[in-house]
Amino acid sequence: MTQPVSPPRDSTDKVPAPGPAPAWRTVLFRADVRTLSLLGVLAALVLIGGITRPDEFLDTRNLQLVLTQASVIGVVTVGMTFVITSGGIDLSVGAIVALSSVWATTVATQEFGFAGILFTAVLVGVGCGLVNGVLIAYGGMVPFIATLAMLASARGLALQITDGRTQVVTIDGVLDLGERDAYVLGVPPLVLVFAAVTVIGWLVLNRTTFGRRTVAVGGNAEAARLAGIDVRRQRLYLYLLSGLCCGIAAFLLIVLAGSGQNTNGNLYELDAIAAAIIGGTLLTGGRGTIVGSVLGVLIFTTITNIFALNNLQSDVQQIAKGAIIVAAVLVQRRTASTT
Numbered sequence: 198m199t200q201p202v203s204p205p206r207d208s209t210d211k212v213p214a215p216g217p218a219p220a221w222r223t224v225l226f227r228a229d230v231r232t233l234s235l236l237g238v239l240a241a242l243v244l245i246g247g248i249t250r251p252d253e254f255l256d257t258r259n260l261q262l263v264l265t266q267a268s269v270i271g272v273v274t275v276g277m278t279f280v281i282t283s284g285g286i287d288l289s290v291g292a293i294v295a296l297s298s299v300w301a302t303t304v305a306t307q308e309f310g311f312a313g314i315l316f317t318a319v320l321v322g323v324g325c326g327l328v329n330g331v332l333i334a335y336g337g338m339v340p341f342i343a344t345l346a347m348l349a350s351a352r353g354l355a356l357q358i359t360d361g362r363t364q365v366v367t368i369d370g371v372l373d374l375g376e377r378d379a380y381v382l383g384v385p386p387l388v389l390v391f392a393a394v395t396v397i398g399w400l401v402l403n404r405t406t407f408g409r410r411t412v413a414v415g416g417n418a419e420a421a422r423l424a425g426i427d428v429r430r431q432r433l434y435l436y437l438l439s440g441l442c443c444g445i446a447a448f449l450l451i452v453l454a455g456s457g458q459n460t461n462g463n464l465y466e467l468d469a470i471a472a473a474i475i476g477g478t479l480l481t482g483g484r485g486t487i488v489g490s491v492l493g494v495l496i497f498t499t500i501t502n503i504f505a506l507n508n509l510q511s512d513v514q515q516i517a518k519g520a521i522i523v524a525a526v527l528v529q530r531r532t533a534s535t536t
Contacts, residue, residue: 231477235492242499250506259502261385267498268391269294269449270468271491275398276442277469278490279435280340282402284415284482287439288344289329290469292351294462297321297447299355302364302457311370314451319444325351326440330433348466355459364457374452387449394445399487411435415482464515471518472497475525497521 246254253259273290280287300306301318309316325347332343366372373379374386381389402408410431413421422428443462450461474480475496476489497518504514 231486231489232492235476235489235496239492239496239499242496242503246499246503246506249503253506254503257383259506261380261383261388263495263498263502264388264391265385265453266502267494268385268387269446269453270465270472270498271391271494272394272442272446272449273462273465274469274472274490274494275394275487276439277466278398278473278476278478278485278487279402279411280439281470281473281478281480282415282482282485283411283432283435284418285333285340285432285435286344286470287329287436288341288466289325289347289351290439290443291462291465292348292355293322293325293440293443294447294450294465295355295459296325296351296358297444298451298457298461299358299364299459300457301447302366302451303358304364307366307368310368314366314368314371315448318448318451319441322440322442322444322447323437324440325443326437327433329440330436333436334429334432352459355461359457359459361459366451366455366457371452372455375455387452390445390449394442395487395491402485402487407431407434412483412485415479415484417483467518468494468497471522471525475521480526 243254273294277287277290297318300321301314306313306317329340329344329347332338332346333340336343379386402411410421410426413424413426414428414431418428421431446465447461451457454461472493473485473490474493476486476491476493478485478490500517501514504511504517
């Protein structure tokens with residue numbers, strides 16, 4: 198008895214090819230690549246600093262100085278990351294830091310001691326952020342124009358308050374935070390504040406509804422509105438957050454410098470935007486990374502430190518920063534066009 202013969206398999210009867218990787222895996226892979234790339238750049242800079250100025254750069258005091266200087270602009274950058282992720286921009290952060298620092302160091306404010314200085318710095322920062330948020334969210338102004346107006350106004354008011362003079366801080370409780378005796382296991386208090394702000398910022402952006410709404414507004418504001426998100430209120434909160442970060446940074450700067458000046462925070466907007474962009478935050482909104490922004494801050498601060506130790510002029514530093522910004526934006530555009 199003959200056994201039935203199976204028909205020959207058609208050439209199309211193949212094992213199904215595996216489908217494309219889930220979108221979240223692609224995003225995580227790219228995020229890991231960006232983070233590793235930034236860590237590689239930072240490691241290369243540390244190597245360059247160690248080779249060119251081994252005794253000075255690798256000294257513990259210098260490394261503590263780098264981290265301390267990164268703390269001030271780093272706190273500002275955390276707030277800027279949220280704003281850019283939402284599709285906005287804040288050009289007034291440097292001016293807000295200046296205004297907050299000089300208002301908090303007036304003779305009248307210092308009469309209230311440590312708490313008075315801290316409270317005033319934060320209050321002024323939040324107040325400026327509130328004005329920005331109202332103008333943009335409810336006044337319909339373009340973020341570029343609104344924050345540019347705040348930049349000019351805050352700088353002018355800071356100059357009027359100080360009359361061009363440096364306001365020296367006389368409160369021991371504030372000055373003591375900048376002394377080595379206040380270090381915790383060799384870590385400056387300012388760095389600890391920066392670390393706390395970074396952790397909180399990461400948790401808010403990646404683990405809360407507020408963070409998801411921020412990304413949604415930056416990705417497509419109209420779609421976010423149709424999904425039930427109050428876009429205007431979200432934008433208001435974001436500029437309030439940016440102002441809060443500026444107020445905290447102003448207090449850290451007061452501790453670091455021991456004074457308040459109308460020139461404080463000069464070009465902080467450039468540094469914060471640049472750090473966020475090279476860290477992987479999309480300039481057009483819809484994607485933000487706190488870790489990348491912090492690494493961007495450390496990269497720029499390390500570059501500045503290396504240039505200073507090697508007696509290179511500040512204009513060369515600005516040229517280098519500008520070139521890095523252009524390169525980062527071009528890479529972002531190229532990446533976006535291939536996805």
